[in-house]
Amino acid sequence: MKLDSKIPEGKLEEKWRNYQIKSQLINPANKKKLNVIVVGSGLSGAGAAATLAELGYDVQCFCYQDSARRAHSVAAQGGINAAKNYQHDGDSVWRMFYDTLKGGDFRSREANTYRLAELSAPLIDHYVQQGVPFAREYGGVLVNRSFGGVQVQRTFYARGQTGQQLLLAAYSQLYKMIHAKKVTMFPRSEMLDLVVINGKAKGIIVRDLVTGELKRYAADAVVLATGGYSRVFRLSTLAIGCNGSAIWKAHKKGAYFAAPSFTQIHPTALPQSSEAQSKLTLMSESLRNDGRIWVPKKQEDTRKANDIPEEERDYYLERRYPSFGNLAPRDIASRAAKERIDAGHGVGRLKNAVYLDFKDAIAKFGLETIKDRYGNLFTMYKKITGIDAYKEPMQISPAAHFSMGGLWVDYELMTTIPGLYAVGECNFSDHGANRLGANSLLQASIDGYFVLPNTINNYLASALKEEHPTTDHPEFEKAEKEVKTSIDAILKINGTKTVDHFHRELGKVMWQECAMSRNKKGLEKAIEDIQILRDDFWNDVRVTGSGDELNTELEKALRLADFIELAILMCTDALERDESCGAHFREEFQTEDGEAVRKDEDYSYVSAWEYDNGNFKLHKEELEFEFVKPSVRSYK
Amino acid sequence: MQVTFKIWRQEGPNDKGTIRDYLVDGLSEDMSFLEALDHLNELLVLKNEKVIAYEYDCREGICGQCGVFINGRAHGPHDNITTCQLHMRSFNDGDTIVVEPWRTASFPVIKDLIVDRSAFDRIIEQGAYITAKTGTAPEANAILIPKEVSDNAMDAAACIGCGACVATCKNSSAALFTAAKINHLNRLPQGKAEEHKRVKEMTYQMEIEGFGSCTFTGACEVECPEGISITNIAELNARLTKANFLG
Ligand SMILES: Cc1cc2nc3c(=O)[nH]c(=O)nc-3n(C[C@H](O)[C@H](O)[C@H](O)COP(=O)(O)OP(=O)(O)OC[C@H]3O[C@@H](n4cnc5c(N)ncnc54)[C@H](O)[C@@H]3O)c2cc1C
Ligand code: FES
Numbered sequence: 001m002k003l004d005s006k007i008p009e010g011k012l013e014e015k016w017r018n019y020q021i022k023s024q025l026i027n028p029a030n031k032k033k034l035n036v037i038v039v040g041s042g043l044s045g046a047g048a049a050a051t052l053a054e055l056g057y058d059v060q061c062f063c064y065q066d067s068a069r070r071a072h073s074v075a076a077q078g079g080i081n082a083a084k085n086y087q088h089d090g091d092s093v094w095r096m097f098y099d100t101l102k103g104g105d106f107r108s109r110e111a112n113t114y115r116l117a118e119l120s121a122p123l124i125d126h127y128v129q130q131g132v133p134f135a136r137e138y139g140g141v142l143v144n145r146s147f148g149g150v151q152v153q154r155t156f157y158a159r160g161q162t163g164q165q166l167l168l169a170a171y172s173q174l175y176k177m178i179h180a181k182k183v184t185m186f187p188r189s190e191m192l193d194l195v196v197i198n199g200k201a202k203g204i205i206v207r208d209l210v211t212g213e214l215k216r217y218a219a220d221a222v223v224l225a226t227g228g229y230s231r232v233f234r235l236s237t238l239a240i241g242c243n244g245s246a247i248w249k250a251h252k253k254g255a256y257f258a259a260p261s262f263t264q265i266h267p268t269a270l271p272q273s274s275e276a277q278s279k280l281t282l283m284s285e286s287l288r289n290d291g292r293i294w295v296p297k298k299q300e301d302t303r304k305a306n307d308i309p310e311e312e313r314d315y316y317l318e319r320r321y322p323s324f325g326n327l328a329p330r331d332i333a334s335r336a337a338k339e340r341i342d343a344g345h346g347v348g349r350l351k352n353a354v355y356l357d358f359k360d361a362i363a364k365f366g367l368e369t370i371k372d373r374y375g376n377l378f379t380m381y382k383k384i385t386g387i388d389a390y391k392e393p394m395q396i397s398p399a400a401h402f403s404m405g406g407l408w409v410d411y412e413l414m415t416t417i418p419g420l421y422a423v424g425e426c427n428f429s430d431h432g433a434n435r436l437g438a439n440s441l442l443q444a445s446i447d448g449y450f451v452l453p454n455t456i457n458n459y460l461a462s463a464l465k466e467e468h469p470t471t472d473h474p475e476f477e478k479a480e481k482e483v484k485t486s487i488d489a490i491l492k493i494n495g496t497k498t499v500d501h502f503h504r505e506l507g508k509v510m511w512q513e514c515a516m517s518r519n520k521k522g523l524e525k526a527i528e529d530i531q532i533l534r535d536d537f538w539n540d541v542r543v544t545g546s547g548d549e550l551n552t553e554l555e556k557a558l559r560l561a562d563f564i565e566l567a568i569l570m571c572t573d574a575l576e577r578d579e580s581c582g583a584h585f586r587e588e589f590q591t592e593d594g595e596a597v598r599k600d601e602d603y604s605y606v607s608a609w610e611y612d613n614g615n616f617k618l619h620k621e622e623l624e625f626e627f628v629k630p631s632v633r634s635y636k
Numbered sequence: 637m638q639v640t641f642k643i644w645r646q647e648g649p650n651d652k653g654t655i656r657d658y659l660v661d662g663l664s665e666d667m668s669f670l671e672a673l674d675h676l677n678e679l680l681v682l683k684n685e686k687v688i689a690y691e692y693d694c695r696e697g698i699c700g701q702c703g704v705f706i707n708g709r710a711h712g713p714h715d716n717i718t719t720c721q722l723h724m725r726s727f728n729d730g731d732t733i734v735v736e737p738w739r740t741a742s743f744p745v746i747k748d749l750i751v752d753r754s755a756f757d758r759i760i761e762q763g764a765y766i767t768a769k770t771g772t773a774p775e776a777n778a779i780l781i782p783k784e785v786s787d788n789a790m791d792a793a794a795c796i797g798c799g800a801c802v803a804t805c806k807n808s809s810a811a812l813f814t815a816a817k818i819n820h821l822n823r824l825p826q827g828k829a830e831e832h833k834r835v836k837e838m839t840y841q842m843e844i845e846g847f848g849s850c851t852f853t854g855a856c857e858v859e860c861p862e863g864i865s866i867t868n869i870a871e872l873n874a875r876l877t878k879a880n881f882l883g
Contacts, residue, residue, distance in 0.1 A: 051770040066691065067757050069797055070699040086777065122773070129773035131766050131826045133790040140780025159790055164698055168793065172765035179761045187754070210746060239693040273666045276675060279695045380697065383721050449770050498678045545686045549648075550747045553677070553687045 003608055003621045006410040007111045012627050016115045019411070020454055024461040031056035034460050037204055037217055039191045039246055040225030041068035043441060044424025046170035047448025048223055053182035055453055060217060061174065062186045062206060064241055069171045072227055072239040073444060076163025077284035077377065078147065079155035080441040082120035087144050091152040093117045098628065100439060103149045103329055104432020105582035105598060106630035107606065109623065111411060116430045119446045124156055126449060130169040134158050145289055147437035149329035155438045160284055160376040166441055191246045192558065193479045194222065194253045194420065201420035202469040205479050209555065212548040214480050216471035220463040221419045221456060224250060225448065228403040228425040230263060232563045232570065233515065234507030236400035237269055237282040243559040244566045247407050247426050255415040256608040256619060258408035258428035260566065261574035264435055264583050265516050267333035269399030270384060271353040280399040281384055284377055285437040288326045290361035290370065291394070293317050295354050299344035305355055305393045316340055324635040331434045331583040332635060334398040338516050339594065348395045357393035398516060402440060404431045404583065408608040412455035413447060419459060423447035428606065433582025487547045490557050495540030499556045502537045506530065506567060514571050519587040523575040527568055534564045569609060572616055579603045600630055637663045637729045641676060643688055644736045646745055653745070665725035669712065670695065670702065672724055689748040695720040697861055700796030703803070704749050705736040710800040710859040718798060718861045738803035742846045753799050755845040756813060762841040763834040764817045766826050779825050793820035794862040801856035807848030812856040814842050815872035816864050822875060832879035839876055
């Protein structure tokens with residue numbers, strides 16, 4: 001199958017308008033007859049469900065938590081970007097587009113990235129209208145700050161809880177439509193398979209997490225909004241329940257998976273402190289606006305941070321990247337930290353961290369200003385570590401954080417299965433090989449609120465002419481049976497090891513071989529190791545309890561089974577790409593001073609993998625740069 | 637470190653439930669409280685027993701999904717934190733730790749430590765929003781909102797919906813939760829158009845759900861992970877009087 005990205009004609013600035021002019025409309029009476037399933041209630045899912053319902057569609061929305069308000073969008077701290085140019089510092093849609101494209105190391109589509117920047121300003125208007133209490137100046141206008149990889153101030157924020165405030169706005173709007181009886185909400189429901197009838201997505205199989213019952217839901221179109229899959233590393237900044245199952249099942253049913261190995265390692269999380277650790281807490285990137293990152297110049301220095309004199313500190317980001325300094329993009333900042341830690345300059349009990357220091361900022365702006373800007377982050381740091389970061393520097397460390405990769409989608413956000421859409425973090429669309437900070441709340445929101453509601457009608461207009469699917473179709477029967485079979489199989493094994501044991505093992509392999517830096521030998525070995533792990537899992541895992549009850553151990557096992565398969569594809573993708581770009585750093589392809597070497601002649605494409613009975617077949621979407629010339633990405 | 641957990645086990649909503657003892661060894665002070673329970677669950681699996689059901693998701697104090705009584709206090713021994721933010725360093729070697737679910741009729745137990753808090757969603761459903769459709773917004777800076785107003789709205793908006801306020805209240809009142817949401821929206825110019833309707837309908841739903849009335853004991857603000865102040869409830873009462881008066 002040839003991949004058609006369906007990019008509209010015309011100048012970059014006109015593409016989205018041209019698209020909208022030509023897209024099909026459906027009259028209100030007919031919209032009521034069409035139902036859409038939205039899996040996920042994060043910014044992308046709640047935004048899509050609420051807006052589709054406002055437009056008149058009949059919507060069913062699913063999430064695995066007890067309430068839609070808990071989707072992991074809630075955890076985003078730092079902010080959301082928009083090209084408003086409120087600070088009069090030379091920002092524009094074009095500049096934001098260019099920053100994003102360059103930030104992604106020229107591995108995303110121009111048209112998508114431009115649309116993201118173009119729709120960012122109206123999105124801020126939307127959230128303000130919905131009651132988001134963004135930070136403001138005394139005079140009443142909105143405030144901005146900077147995020148990594150950017151030299152203007154375009155980030156909007158609500159204290160250190162931006163994601164929470166945006167999500168609560170989306171959740172409220174969703175509940176407005178639930179109240180209007182236009183959306184039915186199914187919390188504590190996990191999608192375990194996609195139902196495809198005659199090549200089109202027509203429904204899902206869901207496990208009711210309270211009763212264990214498997215249920216069938218039919219629809220005219222299915223939207224996946226299930227978030228990121230970085231829990232494949234086990235230790236990550238994601239919520240414990242975040243999973244790749246929905247998109248993995250869709251992949252196995254025919255949806256291509258794009259750039260699976262592009263995963264972002266965030267430079268400023270709290271370091272791991274024990275083997276039993278279940279998650280890594282993020283410290284917002286916004287801290288790098290005022291905090292300075294350093295390590296002791298001396299290796300294995302055992303002195304306390306405050307006892308190390310100024311001239312014995314290595315502010316390595318400022319040294320290596322003078323024009324961006326502490327605000328170098330994430331992939332670069334993470335790799336630079338890893339380089340220092342590996343070279344014996346790491347700090348903290350396990351020597352796995354670097355310092356993030358606010359001493360100079362406090363001296364310059366005063367304690368009160370710093371408290372006002374980051375108060376709740378400092379409080380959070382203290383709750384977890386017991387350390388007062390106003391008095392001594394924070395200790396931070398890189399952690400798995402975001403998946404740029406995801407289901408391949410075209411300009412309309414449709415996957416390679418007609419009628420199946422992917423929005424938010426679970427698709428591969430706008431971020432290329434590295435995502436800029438504060439661009440992801442943006443992308444999830446834009447996908448859900450503005451893009452999908454304008455593109456889905458193009459497909460649904462044709463669905464009107466078809467028969468409405470029903471759950472007694474043999475394909476539903478078959479899908480439900482497959483799910484039941486794999487649940488029964490897992491419960492029957494009764495082996496000797498726990499699910500968490502296998503997840504820890506998988507995490508170790510992935511962190512070692514498929515995270516910040518990768519090489520051919522390591523990846524080949526990783527694939528073998530994961531295959532062994534997979535066999536071991538299916539022979540020796542033990543899950544107690546039954547499938548007909550609330551069983552958290554079974555939930556974990558089902559998610560892990562999918563993660564193991566996804567991990568193999570991630571390594572396969574990383575192995576295939578013989579270049580370094582963005583977050584994908586192959587040790588074989590670097591300059592003498594350790595910078596990435598990108599190879600546009602050979603790898604200027606999006607990899608899109610097709611599932612083929614346990615094997616993966618590569619398809620390439622060649623990237624065409626019509627308006628911008630890809631340059632060497634330098635932040636020096 | 638070694639502790640004895642005394643944990644509430646209840647198969648389902650209709651089961652009576654009972655406290656069971658678990659002596660757990662091999663814990664470390666760096667572990668979070670939930671990681672200690674994870675560890676216990678792994679031991680239970682290896683002993684062929686069913687795992688203890690408890691809730692969490694973000695494990696960083698923001699999603700509001702976690703929440704249990706620990707030694708008689710909502711979210712454990714410290715003020716203003718969530719269960720997932722509690723670490724074992726807050727306990728001593730040899731301690732006995734009693735763990736129970738939120739106890740209030742409006743949050744029925746589903747299994748072990750998991751309760752049903754959907755009553756909160758139904759309160760939200762009655763008006764915790766601004767009735768405006770996507771695509772209809774004016775320019776964001778067209779309405780100026782002074783910093784103090786926006787900051788005050790944010791203070792109330794910070795609620796994570798964990799339910800500790802209700803669980804710790806001797807009257808099982810949801811006044812802090814409801815007040816926080818109403819004040820967040822009603823303090824902002826965007827929330828003004830529907831302010832009275834919002835107050836009346838959300839507080840009415842709060843009663844229908846069977847939550848008790850507030851007698852200002854102040855217990856809630858001590859346990860609230862976001863430190864939302866009880867003065868919000870006084871503000872709500874004033875708003876309710878006004879809303880009833882103005883129809
Ligand atoms: C700690 C942290 C901080 C961040 N900070 C920022 C920031 O400051 N700025 C920024 O722009 N971005 C930030 N990000 C990234 C950003 O928050 C996410 O990319 C974005 O919120 C994802 O939204 P989403 O709608 O795609 O998914 P999510 O919000 O993760 O929602 C996923 C939804 O899918 C549901 N779901 C998942 N699997 C299933 C299944 N199998 N069945 C049923 N339902 C399912 C879940 O229940 C949930 O409702 C941060 C991310 C993290 C982890
Ligand atoms: S797990 Fe999210 S607040 Fe505790």
